[in-house]
Structures are given as structure tokens and as C-alpha cells.
Amino acid sequence: MKWIYRRVLLALLSIFFTVVLTFFLIRLMPGNPMDVYVQMLIRSGRARTREEAIERAKSLMPLNMNDPLWKQLIDYLLGILRGDLGRSISSFTPVSEIIVKSLPWTVFVSSMALATSFSIGTILGLVLAYKRGTTFEGFSVAALTIFGAIPNYIMALLLFYLFTIVYPIFPMRGAYSSTVTPGFNLNFILSVLQHALLPIASYVLTDFSGWALGIRAMASTVLGEDYVTVAKARGLRESKIITNYVGRNSILPQFTGLILSIGFMFGGSPLVESIFTYPGIGRFFASAVSARDYPLLQGLFLMLSITVILANLLADLLYTFIDPRVKVGD
Amino acid sequence: MSEQRLFRSIYNIENITVEYIMRNISVKAVNNVSINIRNREALGIVGESGSGKTTLALSLLNLVPSPGKITSGKLIFDGKIDVLSLSDEELRAFRWKQVAMVFQGALNSFNPVLRIGDQMLETIMEHEKVSKQEALERISRLLKLVRLEPNRTMKAFPHELSGGMKQRAMIATALLLNPRVLILDEPTTALDVISQKYILSILSDLKKKLEISMVLLTHDLAICTELVDRIAVMYAGRIVEVAKMEDLFLKPRHPYTMGLLRAVPSVVGDVRKLEPIPGAPPDMFNLPSGCPFHPRCPYAVERCKREEPYLEEASEDHFVACHRWREV
Structure with a gap:
């Protein structure tokens, strides 16, 4: 049991170092929130002179902006311990509020996408391993490689163009239509699904091939294992051999990838969410970067690193259950 | 029969x-x-x-x-x-x-x-x-x-x-x-x-x-x-001799079987010097013509290079695939 304490401690340390590191990295970006805000004020005509803009911007910036960096860092860390992630510089709302509001949308879209691409990929990969050496397999692998090479934001642009402009079947923006009332009613749910479908499709179409190729490679190896030949000799049904023998043994490495993806699920994709103007974490990531919104960026990175590190921990723990050869403490 | x-x-x-x-x-x-x-x-x-x-x-x-x-x-x-x-x-x-x-x-x-x-x-x-x-x-x-x-x-x-x-x-x-x-x-x-x-x-x-x-x-x-009870000896994908166990050990008829028996410590006969079979195991991609054992066989004659031997009954329940089993 000592192993688990050690593992948790390690996870906490990793989170701490990630927070400190991102704190400095974010400040290494060219420009700063002040400059960005001043330019915005001038361009939008809300301030007539540069001096006026600077004056107004100053009043909006967090109080400790001029403190030395190490002092800002300590303030920030103390804030985290109090559960205070600070306020966004660009929208003046508390960072935690932004996360709570946008996270469900991202998690909804990403989890649907992950579940779909993982299932499709796994089944397809197993089929391909079984059809080794056939023309079907050759074509599929080539097609999968191409699909896997397309970035999800390119796919998103393509889908956006095709299905909201050329054939306007799907809504262009948002998470649900303004005509429905949020809540547990059919109209709302349908509207949410309708809005989420294209973002989900962008992820699925670019991700499933990776899963498929991964499990195909694994399954090709497993198919050559003695225990599969023995299972055939034992007269087991083909379906049983595919699931319990080839499937279970080739899915083991995939499983680690799946749990890790669950960690990244909370980040969303800045580009894809921006294309569909989807109110998730990713879009806030994008806007926080362009506004040099330090507190918001830090908050989002903090959230993402916690989920990724916890997912790692979870993968380690669960692995001992699905592979009997792995023991805790080894 | x-x-x-x-x-x-x-x-x-x-x-x-x-x-x-x-x-x-x-x-x-x-x-x-x-x-x-x-x-x-x-x-x-x-x-x-x-x-x-x-x-x-x-x-x-x-x-x-x-x-x-x-x-x-x-x-x-x-x-x-x-x-x-x-x-x-x-x-x-x-x-x-x-x-x-x-x-x-x-x-x-x-x-x-x-x-x-x-x-x-x-x-x-x-x-x-x-x-x-x-x-x-x-x-x-x-x-x-x-x-x-x-x-x-x-x-x-x-x-x-x-x-x-x-x-x-x-x-x-x-x-x-x-x-x-x-x-x-x-x-x-x-x-x-x-x-x-x-x-x-x-x-x-x-x-x-x-x-x-x-x-x-x-x-x-x-x-x-x-x-x-019975032994079949395989060489290069063929069965070259089949016989009852004792029969094969005491009266091997195929030169390869004889070589095999000489290459292991005897269980039934007297203790004697071990002799390896000369040559190397056959290259399955490029088998010799005729009897595949002929390059390693001390009894090989011209016929062994041309013609592949098939199993014949040499004595009761004892089969051998060798052109020269009568002589060896």
C-alpha cells in the first residue's frame, strides 16, 4: 500500500512543478496584458489618447502587476491554496467561474468523441489485423494513415464549410439554439446534440485512425502467439477468440492511451472550439492567449495539468486490474 | 492383412x-x-x-x-x-x-x-x-x-x-x-x-x-x-522408416536411423563410441535430388541421386524408404 502514497505524492509534486513552470512560461510570451488591453482600447475607440488608454488599463490590471515575479508567484500559489484562482483580466470574471461554466461543454464533446473514436478504432483495427495481407487491409491502412495525418482543426474547417455553408444542415455557432430553454427538456437536448455533432465529428474523424492502427499492430503480434493457435486447436468459436484472446491481449497498451486521453479531454481544442464558436475550455484558452490573460491562462493550465496527472495515476492503478501480470509495487 | x-x-x-x-x-x-x-x-x-x-x-x-x-x-x-x-x-x-x-x-x-x-x-x-x-x-x-x-x-x-x-x-x-x-x-x-x-x-x-x-x-x-510402441523417423519432410520401437532400435534399416542411433548413447545395446551423422541437416529450400539423405549417406549409389525411394515393407510391420535397405 506504500506504493500508492508514493505515487500520490509524486502526482502532487508534478502538479506543483507544472504550476510554477507555466507561471514563468506564460510570462515569457512576447507582449503583456497591459499592452494588449491598451491597443484594444485605442482600436475600439473607447480611449481617445494613448495616455488615457494606459490610465484606464492600469486601473483594471491586478494590483500586484508591478511586484517582482517571485512575489507574484507566491501570491498566486497562496491564492490557489485558498481556492482563489484570481480574476480574468479580459472579462473581469473569476477564473474558477469561467472554468465551471465552460468545462461541461468541453467534457461533453470530448468524451463523446473519445468514446466514439476509441470504439470505432478498436473494432476496425481488430478487423484489419484479421484481414492481414488482403487488398482491403492495404487500402484501409493507407486511408487511415491519411486520416490520421489531418489535423483536427483542418477537419473542423472542412466540416464547417461543407455542412454550415455549402449544405447548411448544422448550426454555425454556439452550444445550443437561443430559442430553447436550457434544462432537461427534449428540445434543449436535441439542440445541444445538433450543435455538438460537427465538433465531435472533427475529433472522431481524425482520431479513430490512430486507435485503429495502434490496435492493428498489437493484434497482428498477438495473432502470432501460441495461445491463439492453441485456442483454435481447442475448437473455440472464432468470436470468442477475437474478443477474449486477441482483443483482450491487444487492448492492454491501448488502454493506457485511453486513460491518458481522458486527462487531455478536459483541455479541449482551442482551434476546433473557436471554429465552431463553441463555449468550451478550448475557446477560452484561445482568447486567453491572445489577450495575454495571465490569471485565466494559469487557471486553465492548472486544471489541465491536474486532470492529466490524475489520469496518469488512474492508468497505473487500473492497469493492475486489467492485466493480472502487473502487480502494485512492482 | x-x-x-x-x-x-x-x-x-x-x-x-x-x-x-x-x-x-x-x-x-x-x-x-x-x-x-x-x-x-x-x-x-x-x-x-x-x-x-x-x-x-x-x-x-x-x-x-x-x-x-x-x-x-x-x-x-x-x-x-x-x-x-x-x-x-x-x-x-x-x-x-x-x-x-x-x-x-x-x-x-x-x-x-x-x-x-x-x-x-x-x-x-x-x-x-x-x-x-x-x-x-x-x-x-x-x-x-x-x-x-x-x-x-x-x-x-x-x-x-x-x-x-x-x-x-x-x-x-x-x-x-x-x-x-x-x-x-x-x-x-x-x-x-x-x-x-x-x-x-x-x-x-x-x-x-x-x-x-x-x-x-x-x-x-x-x-x-x-x-x-512404434516409431516413425522423419527426414526432410518425409517418413523414412516406421517400425515397432524395439524393432527399430535393434534392427534399424534406414541409414539415417542407424546414424541417429549411433549418435545417442544406447539404451538397449552395449555402450559404445558415439558417432555424429556427417554433413548438415538438409536445406529445405534446396533439397538434393532423389533421396534427400543421399549426400550424407555412406551407402549412397548413383540410383539414390536420381530416384526418390518410397516406403516398402522390409519385414512385418517395419517400413523403410531406402533403395538399398536389403544391402545395408
């Missing part, structure tokens, strides 16, 4: 040829082999690595792995089942129920993520409609027969058993459906001498207790003497 022999055999292998067909070359791993496995006998098949033993064994289950293919011949089980013309479903029912096999390297024969007991259980359940209780009882009876502790073994994952234990668990698994023929491919290779001895004593036990034909594939002649 031949009818009587047919009646006594459980599995007739007739002119089986297995080829591994690669892009532009094909290798006959098993070449025109005919042999009958008799009821309740233990048949040893002896040959060096690459002589085609395992391929022959796999073809008995019609399980030759791709790119291998049985390209000609007939497999007749129990005088009525034409194994090569069975449908997939019939073949599935045939495997393990009639012919079971303990594979070489049983160490890797079990699925690493399933418990031994579950793998044994599914073997029964996929073939028979019996209650789980009944199946479990049968499993623990067989595990006891191979001298394993039933409860602990059934709960174990493969990696929790030693090599010898896995081998015994595999033998128990092979006996689950009470098959008519049990093939054992190098059942003692990769085990230490103590485990080897132990496995052999279990096997001779089984032979006495069960009504089963055993086919023992090995490169180790010493193992045969403990277990086997």
Missing part, C-alpha cells in the same frame, strides 16, 4: 503434403506422408528440427498456419470423418474433441490474462452441454491426474505457474474432452531433467489408465523408449 490394419487404426494419414507457399518459392515441409495412428498405441515421431514433425502434427488438426497449406492427401479419422472436407463449424467441433494437442512450448499456450480454470472451463463449455458443476468436477479430476493441486491451479494465472506445472496443466486441458488422439509436441523440451522425468511418468500413467492414442513428437530418442 491390410484390412485388419485399417480396422485397427483410428487416424489414417494418406499422402499428406504440406507446402509453405511464399511469394516466389514454395517449401514442402511435409512431403507425401502416409501413416496410420492405431487405436491405443503410442506413436513416436522422431526427427531433427525442421524435419516437418510439428507441421505434420498441425495438419492432423487441419491447423497449419498461413502461408502453409495442405496441398494434397487425405485425412480419415475413425474410418469415416474426412477431416479436410469438414466445414468450419464441423472442424471446430472435431478439434480437441477427437484430436487434442499439447503444443511445443506449452509455456506460452495459455492466454496470459485469463485464469487457468476459466480456460479449461471454456474448453468444455464450447464443446459440450454440461452443467458448470459437472465441468468443474471433471477439471479438478484431470488436474489431480496430472498431479496438480486443483483449487490452486484453477485460480492461478499462467504466469503464476512454473514451466512444468503449465505443461501438466496443458496436458490436463488436452484430456478435458476425452479425445481419441493426443498429440504431444516435444512435451519435455525446455524443462529441467526432474520435470522431464515427472512429465514422462505422468504420460506413461495416462497411457495405462486411458483409452487413448498418443502421438509423441520429439528429437530425443531416449524419451521414446520410455513411452512409445
